[in-house]
Amino acid sequence: MVTSVREVSDMSAQPMLSKSQAMSLINVETGYGRRIIEKTFSRLVAEGRIRFILDFDGQTQRITREDVEIVIKVLKREIE
Numbered sequence: 001m002v003t004s005v006r007e008v009s010d011m012s013a014q015p016m017l018s019k020s021q022a023m024s025l026i027n028v029e030t031g032y033g034r035r036i037i038e039k040t041f042s043r044l045v046a047e048g049r050i051r052f053i054l055d056f057d058g059q060t061q062r063i064t065r066e067d068v069e070i071v072i073k074v075l076k077r078e079i080e
Contacts, residue, residue: 019061
């Protein structure tokens with residue numbers, strides 16, 4: 001699920017990363033590649049555990065640092 005920034009006012013105070021920045025950070029932290037990270041993103045979005053937000057330009061997907069930490073923990077098998 002991708003939400004527009006205009007629809008989410010409470011998330012503006014949280015640090016946001018672009019999807020590519022998040023993928024790079026997750027890769028460094030876990031050692032997993034793009035395909036596994038993308039599959040994990042898809043699964044967690046489908047489960048409603050994380051979400052991406054469209055930036056004002058309507059093209060850049062952003063994710064909160066908190067959601068990135070969830071992805072990292074899932075990939076490190078610290079949480080299911």
